Amino acid sequence: MYFVIAGGGEVGFHLAKALLESSHEVxxxxxxxxxAQVIEEKLxxxxxxxxxxxxxxxxxxxxxRADAVIAVTGEDPANLIICQLAKWKCNVPRVIARVNDxxxxxxxxxxxxxxxxxxxxxIMNVIEQELPSxxxxxxxxxxxxxxxxxxxxxxxxxxxAGKSIGSLGLPDGAAIGGIVRKGAVxxxxxxxxxxxxxxxxxxxxxxxxxxxxxxxxx
Amino acid sequence: xxxxxxxxxxxxxxxxxxxxxxxHAVTIVDLDRGSFxxxxxxxxxxxxxxxxxxxxxxxxxxxxxxxxxxxxTQGDNRxxxxxxxxxxxxxxxxxxxxVNDPIRAALxxxxxxxxxxxxxxxxxxxxxxxxxxxxxxxxxxxxxKAAEAAMAGELG
Numbered sequence: 427m428y429f430v431i432a433g434g435g436e437v438g439f440h441l442a443k444a445l446l447e448s449s450h451e452v453x454x455x456x457x458x459x460x461x462a463q464v465i466e467e468k469l470x471x472x473x474x475x476x477x478x479x480x481x482x483x484x485x486x487x488x489x490x491r492a493d494a495v496i497a498v499t500g501e502d503p504a505n506l507i508i509c510q511l512a513k514w515k516c517n518v519p520r521v522i523a524r525v526n527d528x529x530x531x532x533x534x535x536x537x538x539x540x541x542x543x544x545x546x547x548x549i550m551n552v553i554e555q556e557l558p559s560x561x562x563x564x565x566x567x568x569x570x571x572x573x574x575x576x577x578x579x580x581x582x583x584x585x586x587a588g589k590s591i592g593s594l595g596l597p598d599g600a601a602i603g604g605i606v607r608k609g610a611v612x613x614x615x616x617x618x619x620x621x622x623x624x625x626x627x628x629x630x631x632x633x634x635x636x637x638x639x640x641x642x643x644x
Numbered sequence: 645x646x647x648x649x650x651x652x653x654x655x656x657x658x659x660x661x662x663x664x665x666x667x668h669a670v671t672i673v674d675l676d677r678g679s680f681x682x683x684x685x686x687x688x689x690x691x692x693x694x695x696x697x698x699x700x701x702x703x704x705x706x707x708x709x710x711x712x713x714x715x716x717t718q719g720d721n722r723x724x725x726x727x728x729x730x731x732x733x734x735x736x737x738x739x740x741x742x743v744n745d746p747i748r749a750a751l752x753x754x755x756x757x758x759x760x761x762x763x764x765x766x767x768x769x770x771x772x773x774x775x776x777x778x779x780x781x782x783x784x785x786x787x788x789k790a791a792e793a794a795m796a797g798e799l800g
Contacts, residue, residue, distance in 0.1 A: 480748075
């Protein structure tokens, strides 16, 4: 199948790579010249250095014969307009938009873009799955980065409960990316104190996973 | 009329000032607090700090009771998103977006969004001025001159 990807950030790059590895045909649109070059060096000539929100570049990328257009830039308005252009001007049968603000899933649907992916929502869904109380679960490796995503729950009696993130002694390179507290995402910085019942997501170099576990659970 | 303006650059601020003077209830939204300096000193409307493509910010701006909305940020995509939210989700009757890319301007006009492209409007006007075709911009230029004179007069 032929996929046109709009946006060559981390998401767009890894998506293109994965689709190419599954023997699909891919064209990636990236407006930043240097970023486009970097991707071309890694993936070959599958990059068009042009903005994806202009109809003529969508045509140049061959959207008319694309099986799907996937808009994964970091800007929700751009992803919306890219998908609408693809649908209305190029008659692309399937358009998929990344939404960065989960609220925009409803907005995009109302404006005719049915398929959306929200990374916030994906992480929330994973976290909401059952995890044993006081549990520690490496969720997934992040391709090509030697990093992984770890989920943990702070239970009563967990040594890190009540401590601020800055005082945990997390190993170098590891960071708490977010806390889910009473169903809502709480911003985490060094002064944030962990509470009993918190579910936390840690981004950590794979090799120091054991040290992360030690910092949280003793 | 209740009017919401998204984007307080020069155009948004000018329009907000004109409509406020004419007695309309104007709410102007911008992400950057510093942008509100563009408003006239005697602006009597409401300023709201926030992202004009955010559903909740638009609600706070009173989009559900607005008679008209203008989307005038520097980004075509942001303007088109704000305008479509106003039209499709809140049913605002008059929706006008600044879309500088002529192709997007034409496309969204076919989807119930009135679009104005600075590129083609200013370009067409400039060409007419060069060719000595006074008819094209006659009323527009007279009105602009009057507004400019009034603004300069206020500064003494």
